[in-house]
Amino acid sequence: MSISPKAALLEEYALIARTLAAPARLMLLEQLAQGARGVEALAEKTGLSVANCSQHLQQLRRAALVTSRREGKAVIYRLTDARTLELMDLLRIVAERNLAQVDRILQGLAGGEEAPEPISREQLAVRLDEGSVTVIDVRPADEYVAGHIPGALNATLAELDQILPSLVPDKEIIAYCRGPYSVYAHQAVAALRKLGLQARRLEGGLPEWREDGRPVLIDAQISADALKRIQLT
Amino acid sequence: MSISPKAALLEEYALIARTLAAPARLMLLEQLAQGARGVEALAEKTGLSVANCSQHLQQLRRAALVTSRREGKAVIYRLTDARTLELMDLLRIVAERNLAQVDRILQGLAGGEEAPEPISREQLAVRLDEGSVTVIDVRPADEYVAGHIPGALNATLAELDQILPSLVPDKEIIAYCRGPYSVYAHQAVAALRKLGLQARRLEGGLPEWREDGRPVLIDAQISADALKRIQLT
């Protein structure tokens, strides 16, 4: 062998790290954690150009973090392995522990106030059974209909005020979104607390909830056509 | 704020990943997992030039993965957080699961044969109490004297044949080295098995063993002067 096996191994490990070293690819992985998607839908969601998105996806594929299959004209990408989410989560944890910059950003999201600890998925499951919480899914409607926690309301940040009337006073509100990388839930909690409501985040997001084997409700009344139209929006 | 908080956060997470995306820095972190060291010693161990090594260390410091303190003329670097080792370990696990290239390299290390599963640290502790295993520390002598598993013999790959006479036939041999990133233990196991001996690797290496709170023997008879001389070698 021309180079040492040790160097060759390190090069492979570094390849995985390098693949995670671009914000665009982290966004794509976060999206793919919601479910398999085609290139155009991913480009739309992440704000990348289609060509750029395609190239990032190919880098993810080279590192074997995603796999693709053809489905008609579309190429559908999906995560190879849920382990990748663990890796991203650890990346986030190390960043939060070590980088002061991250703390500043998160404090800014909380509106300067002290944000309460998130509720664990296990605890939320218990509270849901009791009926002692209101759950809000702070993701775009198309992601909500593709799967959400049973009983959760759906409202984006801009729509929050529209669902205020349907909230029961003094009932704690739990907000969740895509996962630990997403900031919607942070912002929703800050907004609700500004209004004097009891609100907390869920630890993780829908992919983690699903990964735990907990129930996910898919809106069945949505026809396949409507889904397609939504994906195009 | 000029850019979105979400983009800012992703940029920070990507910084951590980017910092792990160079083989040289992975080597440095592996070395630092053995204990705190100065720049020159690290350069020596990793084969990097001193200036290059220094710059890599500063990148690691920018990502807050290491911290440094001045000690006389020398600047001593150490890991900020053992969590970083978890991150590197997960990087390795994802690489092993997903990249065929890694399998090929590891198979090459095992000499083409099927390598046995490594023994867990817990199991080794039990077997050590029983006295039913011979443990070999496959690291350079200076790292051995700085701390090793009690009862372990020390031999580098080149010195393996010298300790063969002191091995008890039919007693299983456990080899370990720096940690999951190091290949010495793989190679030692392959060499010993070629000779018809029962040999396995320990899961992880000395840093992981120490992290578990298990006993580590430091060769006390080595004077401070000798240690200094060894560090310079």
Add this chain to the structure above:
DNA sequence: ACGATAATCAATTTATCGCTTGAATGATGT
């Protein structure tokens, strides 16, 4: 076969990274 659609490829520009070389800084001992 033809046009339409989804994705990829190819070529380019700009920016960053890794490494080298040589000079500068900081602490120590005489």
Add this chain to the structure above:
DNA sequence: ACATCATTCAAGCGATAAATTGATTATCGT
């Protein structure tokens, strides 16, 4: 103060990566 040693800084080179643009390849419906 001066020489010495460990480390860092600064400039420069070649290589690699991200995003844009325009062309090309697959698949589908008619």
